[in-house]
Amino acid sequence: MSSEEALSSTITDWLFINSWWLLLPFIMLLVVAAFIVAFVLLLYMISPLISPKPLKLNGAHVVVTGGSSGIGKCIAIECYRQGAFITLVARDEAKLLQAKKEVEKFAINDKQVVLCISVDVSSDYSQVESVIKQAQEKLGPVDMLVNCAGTSISGKFEEVEVDRFKKLMEVNYLGSVYPTRAVITTMKERRMGRIMFVSSQAGQIGLFGYTAYSPSKFALRGLAESLQMEIKPYNIYVTVAYPPDTDTPGLAEENKTKPLETKLISETSGVCQPDQVAKIIVRDAVQGNFNSSVGPDGYMLSALTCGMSPVTSITEGLQQIVTMGLFRTIALFYLGSFDSIVRRCMIQREQSKAADKRE
Numbered sequence: 001m002s003s004e005e006a007l008s009s010t011i012t013d014w015l016f017i018n019s020w021w022l023l024l025p026f027i028m029l030l031v032v033a034a035f036i037v038a039f040v041l042l043l044y045m046i047s048p049l050i051s052p053k054p055l056k057l058n059g060a061h062v063v064v065t066g067g068s069s070g071i072g073k074c075i076a077i078e079c080y081r082q083g084a085f086i087t088l089v090a091r092d093e094a095k096l097l098q099a100k101k102e103v104e105k106f107a108i109n110d111k112q113v114v115l116c117i118s119v120d121v122s123s124d125y126s127q128v129e130s131v132i133k134q135a136q137e138k139l140g141p142v143d144m145l146v147n148c149a150g151t152s153i154s155g156k157f158e159e160v161e162v163d164r165f166k167k168l169m170e171v172n173y174l175g176s177v178y179p180t181r182a183v184i185t186t187m188k189e190r191r192m193g194r195i196m197f198v199s200s201q202a203g204q205i206g207l208f209g210y211t212a213y214s215p216s217k218f219a220l221r222g223l224a225e226s227l228q229m230e231i232k233p234y235n236i237y238v239t240v241a242y243p244p245d246t247d248t249p250g251l252a253e254e255n256k257t258k259p260l261e262t263k264l265i266s267e268t269s270g271v272c273q274p275d276q277v278a279k280i281i282v283r284d285a286v287q288g289n290f291n292s293s294v295g296p297d298g299y300m301l302s303a304l305t306c307g308m309s310p311v312t313s314i315t316e317g318l319q320q321i322v323t324m325g326l327f328r329t330i331a332l333f334y335l336g337s338f339d340s341i342v343r344r345c346m347i348q349r350e351q352s353k354a355a356d357k358r359e
């Protein structure tokens with residue numbers, strides 16, 4: 001070997017021995033990535049251990065307020081077809097009896113019972129307490145309470161009659177507080193139960209036309225978060241459902257007075273079927289999930305508005321952490337398009353007013 005070759009070989013050896021330091025950052029990056037992947041996998045694996053045990057609906061007593069129509073009736077059917085005993089609560093007795101007949105068609109055994117109770121859930125707590133007592137005497141302690149009784153109106157803030165603001169808070173908010181208050185002590189004694197509040201996507205975002213409705217649905221979220229912290233040690237889980245527009249008699253009634261802006265904004269997402277919504281809500285309540293949303297829009301809204309709300313699985317928490325920024329970006333585009341709908345409607349109205357004056 002010539003002296004030149006020897007020198008070159010020495011340099012190559014030196015480089016080989018010393019250049020692995022250059023790879024050190026990559027090796028460290030790989031190790032960190034491997035740790036993160038292993039950590040996330042571990043979280044996914046232990047997630048079911050931390051999540052609540054699913055409630056068995058077979059043989060359970062489920063009380064559904066607003067169970068005579070729309071989403072509430074479909075929730076009652078979904079629970080009944082899984083073997084539950086049902087108490088339907090609403091005001092109109094004829095509608096209740098009709099709903100009872102419809103629910104009974106889905107029996108899976110001949111022991112199942114559907115009980116009907118006519119009461120206004122929003123007016124007098126002692127009345128609500130007494131009918132819940134009656135229901136518990138007949139069908140046993142309540143395992144799951146579904147607070148679905150509710151009503152909606154839409155209209156421009158200054159055009160909504162002042163007493164409607166009070167009425168909506170009474171029906172949508174107090175109408176959920178009273179039945180919940182009436183079942184909670186027994187649930188705590190039994191150290192088990194599920195409480196469901198049927199809010200709305202309008203309980204996650206304030207939209208044009210919902211100045212009376214939205215606050216009554218936002219209020220349920222505050223109630224649910226505070227209550228969940230109190231009753232979690234008693235193995236009682238709260239679910240807040242945020243349905244999108246759903247094809248029910250309630251929606252048909254609301255559509256009669258919807259301002260054009262509200263209609264156009266609502267049209268950006270479709271209308272769901274109540275049985276489809278009910279299936280998702282019941283599944284989430286059975287699993288003890290705090291949030292229950294429908295469809296991709298609902299998923300995005302729930303992740304965006306999770307704030308300090310409880311998580312019922314690590315998977316859910318991880319998804320929220322990862323998706324928050326992206327969803328906020330998408331939401332800004334939605335907000336921009338809603339603002340532009342409102343502006344266009346205003347300009348059109350002003351132009352047609354001006355044209356009317358000229359004529």
Ligand SMILES: NC(=O)c1ccc[n+]([C@@H]2O[C@H](COP(=O)([O-])OP(=O)(O)OC[C@H]3O[C@@H](n4cnc5c(N)ncnc54)[C@H](OP(=O)(O)O)[C@@H]3O)[C@@H](O)[C@H]2O)c1
Nearest residue numbers: 066068069070071090091092120121150200245246248250
């Ligand atoms: N449909 C939608 O697009 C939609 C979307 C998001 C959220 N939601 C919410 O989902 C729930 C059900 O809506 P829906 O569209 O299915 O309504 P719906 O078809 O009008 O049914 C409402 C039910 O609530 C009962 N109810 C109303 N006020 C009551 C009161 N003071 N006391 C006892 N029962 C009362 C009604 O029976 P009586 O009138 O006989 O009492 C009926 O059984 C509501 O809370 C609503 O805000 C609906």
